[in-house]
Amino acid sequence: MSSDRLINRNQRHIIERIIVKGTLVLDTPTCLGSGDADGATDLVLLRDSKEDKALLMGSSIAGALRNYLREYKNGYGATEESLLFGGLRSDEEGEQSPLIVNDALSRENIKAELRDGVKINSVTRTAEPGAKYDLEFLEAGIKFDLYFELLIDAENNKEQLVRELAIALQGLENGEISLGMKKHRGFGRCKVNNWQVQQFDLQKYDERIAWLTFEHWSTGLLANDQPYDSIENALGVSVHGGDKRDRLTIQATFTLVSPLLIRSGQASADKSPDVVHLKSRRDGELKPVISGTSLAGVLRHRAERIINTINKNLLIVEDIFGSYLGKDKNQQAKASRLIVNESVLKETTDLVQNRIAIDRFTGGALHGALFNEQPVFASDKTEFDLEIELRNPKDNEIGLLLLLLKDLWTGDLPVGGTSSIGRGRLQGKHATITLRREQEDKISTILQSAPNESLVLNNTESLEKFVAALYEEVIE
Known part of the structure; x- marks a missing residue:
């Protein structure tokens, strides 16, 4: 981006911030791979550098939410994007996403489960030579503390943003969003409960100070708030209808x-x-x-x-x-x-x-x-x-x-x-x-x-x- 565009581009005027927290629980083994193949298995888990805890990247959560919201609103295979997640990387003039998604650490140390697999020849019904692999998975039941922050711009439609956020998070609540590898084979299924929401009206002096002094990295309950079982009740919106997935x-x-x-x-x-x-x-x-x-x-x-x-x-x-x-390089995957x-x-x-x-x-x-x-x-x-x-x-x-x-x-x-x-x-x-x-x-x-x-x-x-x-x- 050129310096002229940086100077002349429109700056966001944030008037409100909405913080959402939730507890994610893994229902099935989940492979949050690090991409490192030098470990004891073909793919090892992504770990925190200081503690032996699993690291769930905010980019992984945001990608899963973005894909779910796009499919929910437009059907499977759709390419239309929503305002909630901003523009695509390929769009140089795309807007920044108003939703901040933090990385999440597991509450407890890693409990790994090993799974191995092999490719079977469909003709001989025997294992293909050299096609055996093993992966490291997180055990079911491990919990993560999720943190989202929605920035409301003076020029954006708050009602639309909050509804889209509720749709995306309801996918996590209902267990319709999976994380990690091999999601189409039953791995990475999860659910989120104990929603907590706190809003800050930045046009008011006392709430601006409250947001500045807020403990953003705290994993406990929000101040003067009780957890909700439903994200709709937590955000005060209704998202029934509009599911176009066949x-x-x-x-x-x-x-x-x-x-x-x-x-x-x-x-x-x-x-x-x-x-x-x-x-x-x-x-x-x-x-x-x-x-x-x-x-x-x-x-x-x-x-x-x-x-x-x-x-x-x-x-x-x-x-x-x-x-x-x-072996056929011309074949499309x-x-x-x-x-x-x-x-x-x-x-x-x-x-x-x-x-x-x-x-x-x-x-x-x-x-x-x-x-x-x-x-x-x-x-x-x-x-x-x-x-x-x-x-x-x-x-x-x-x-x-x-x-x-x-x-x-x-x-x-x-x-x-x-x-x-x-x-x-x-x-x-x-x-x-x-x-x-x-x-x-x-x-x-x-x-x-x-x-x-x-x-x-x-x-x-x-x-x-x-x-x-x-x-x-x-x-x-």
Whole structure:
């Protein structure tokens, strides 16, 4: 920016400041990567330089809020920006954002959780060579103190700014904004509660002094204020309506009909089994989970199989699940439009099973090949909730997801490893399918009270039309 423009540009006349604080709680493991690959894992957590606490950058929070607000007001894929976050970096004459977002430190020292993964070849269903990785995640339950400050200019519309701030922060309040890496695979889910708001009218002398003497970095409650559960009540605005995001949401409850084993790389004790099921900390204790990455990989492989069976056209699969550059440098990478959340298994039992490899030549036991595994087994009360969301869905894409749900429901599509010996079979209990288009919701339900009972569905004709759309689209 030239010196003439610096001299002649309009200066902001700030007449009011609104400070908002909140407590952010991680609901699932979160990877706030530092970008440093020199640690013990492929990607280590971003840490404070003085204390062993996790650092959540203000730029990360602001980016997530900005993206959520843009999609809420204009729909997925929109490029229009709002006044709240100023101009883009590419716009040299763009206005500065009136919202200040501070960095946040975790309240307690880092409690890390290691996750490993590997890319699976869709043809051979084996691991790709050199494609294994491991990441460091923050455990669920860690808390951060968030701090926002909204600057009201004499020339800006205060009502519009406050409403946009309430919309963005309500996304955090409702758990609709995720942070960190692999957000589309269930990581980084969080919620914010205990909102506190304090306003300073800078046109009044005593409030100007109050703002100057205010302890901006304090993590305690604001003066003479009680926390609010709702950001709408805290800011005194209403933000109902105006959500233009088109999406399909499937929320289903399943049970296990066979043992389940998703391998975890965390077992290292000498007396532990060679292979244990993946577990993650929830509410202070380790619980078995079905990771979003594992489930998404299973769904993608079956989707490819379905499309190949129909007409061998995989573009629809890449549009849903995304694609990467790979060896073909001319191929354009695509982000996944499908969000697959992590599921926590309830009321399961851990049992160790001993196995041995067989020498195929002699038919006897292979020397030194005894190993043991610890999958999870179901009880009468075992169940878990599966939640997936597809953004900007097309009719044929909805049809493909319904076929995938059917395969999971009937146990035809196993989840996890060692499926060749009967593990990973699921049984559906009930599901709710919500399609939101043009700010209207159409809801379909599926219910099966027992494995041998018939399905009870509503809105059957609509669901069949989506599957028919898939067949017609692929044939063309």
